[in-house]
Amino acid sequence: MSSSSKRRVFPFAAVIGQEEMKLALLLNIIDPRIGGVMIMGDRGTGKSTTIRALADLLPGIDVVQGDPYNSSPNDPDLQSTEVRQLIEQGNEVSTEERQVPMIDLPLGATEDRLCGTIDIEKALSEGVRAFEPGLLAKANRGLLYVDEVNLLDDHLVDVLLDSAASGWNTVEREGVSVRHPARFVLIGSGNPEEGELRPQLLDRFGMSVEVRTVREAELRVQVVDQRTAFDDDPDSFISSVQAKQDSLQKKVVSAQDRLQNVVIDEDLRLKISAICGELDVDGLRGDIVSNRAARALAAFEGRNEVSEEDVARVITCSLRHRLRKDPLEQIDSGDRVIKAFCNIFERSDEDVANSFELASID
Incomplete structure (x- = not known):
């Protein structure tokens, strides 16, 4: 797709801070089933x-030309009824990239x-x-x-x-x-x-x-300067970070291809479910999402096996919103997840703190 036809938006690779948000978004791109x-x-x-x-x-993405549903030319689960019928009847369909x-x-x-x-x-x-x-x-x-x-x-x-x-x-x-x-x-x-x-x-x-709002003055200035540079000359700014953007894109595509080969050890799966049980999480969505997110993270980092650190980095995002709210409880829901993780994995708060802060996408 030519650069002239693409939207001129602020590049993802140039976004400063908010690492947890960026990582969660990328993991969902790698595995939409999250x-x-x-x-x-x-x-x-x-x-x-x-x-x-x-x-x-x-x-x-390759789509069937003229199809209003962005139908895939080769995946029946991503095809409209009309496109699927055409293909089943032996007709060839034209494709285009969107x-x-x-x-x-x-x-x-x-x-x-x-x-x-x-x-x-x-x-x-x-x-x-x-x-x-x-x-x-x-x-x-x-x-x-x-x-x-x-x-x-x-x-x-x-x-x-x-x-x-x-x-x-x-x-x-x-x-x-x-x-x-x-x-x-x-x-x-x-x-x-x-x-x-x-x-x-x-x-x-x-x-x-x-x-959260960034509080450090230097980081705030950096964010303002970047936004100003983009607004003043979008093409020049995008070109300046294009190499980083391309590298991140390749990393995501590679992770999508690798995902199906990533395995998660049974002991880690048991500990994830133990955390969900300790936090009294209703249903099994928390277990499923935590497993999928950990596998997506391992794939993103080019590995075929999920590590304990992967679980540490995704467990808070996967569970914090599933906890029952107690209006009298002062502790933050994210802190409750971290505490449960430390209990199940038998690690101290200080020892595990670094793992939870390793959310950088670089």
């Missing part, structure tokens, strides 16, 4: 900038805008399924970003999470039904001061990240 990321934090901490930069980091879709869901969106709508009048008069694809169709094989997700109507959140979990979207109206693939990485962000998500909905996000 289930997305919920990012909560102060206003103006670079949440939206980092998320929009993520799609730009990824290489283009940038990974990055779809924003506005707060005021209706369910029809999100899921798509069926033109019943045309269906009855002409006997054809006249379907107007929604945002879920456009987000297939890409990223779906919901800013201020904690302010989104609950029924839309339910639809989003169901589609993200199943990988399909079904629209039914007056006996007419349309079903299409909707596999995307769901990313939500919000400010906790403006309201919390319901616990049962928060639990459906694979990982949860908390971002």
Whole structure:
């Protein structure tokens, strides 16, 4: 894809700080089955900038030309019904390369805008399924970003999470039904001061990240200088970090290819489940996500076996949002996860502190 046709967004590789957020996003790109990321934090901490930069980091994808669902030319699970029928009938389909879709869901969106709508009048008069694809169709094989997700109507959140979990979207109206693939990485962000998500909905996000405002003066100046340089001359700024961006892209693609060969020792799996049990985590999503995130991290770092340090680096993001809230309890949910990790792995707080701070993506 030519550079002139690409979005001019702030490069992911140039984002300073917020290492936990960047790592969680990359792990979900490596293994979308992790289930997305919920990012909560102060206003103006670079949440939206980092998320929009993520799609730009990824290489283009091959899609069936003219298909509104970004259907894959070779994976039946990522194909619309029409494309699959064409291929099954022995027809050849033309392909084109597209940038990974990055779809924003506005707060005021209706369910029809999100899921798509069926033109019943045309269906009855002409006997054809006249379907107007929604945002879920456009987000297939890409990223779906919901800013201020904690302010989104609950029924839309339910639809989003169901589609993200199943990988399909079904629209039914007056006996007419349309079903299409909707596999995307769901990313939500919000400010906790403006309201919390319901616990049962928060639990459906694979990982949860908390971002804080940078306090160090030198780092703040560095962030301001970089943003100013990008705004003044985007092309020049992007060129200055292109080598780093390309290197990170190769690392992510390599991790995607390596992922299926990464193994996690039974002892580590038992300890992960022991942590979930000690924290009284409901259900098994915490166990599953922690295992997947640890494997994705090992793949990202070029290894075929998960280490104890991998578990340390992902366990907080995987579990902190699944803990039952006690209004009288003073300890932070992330600290509770770290304490449980230390108990199960029989390590001291100081000994394990370095592991939890190794979230750099470099």
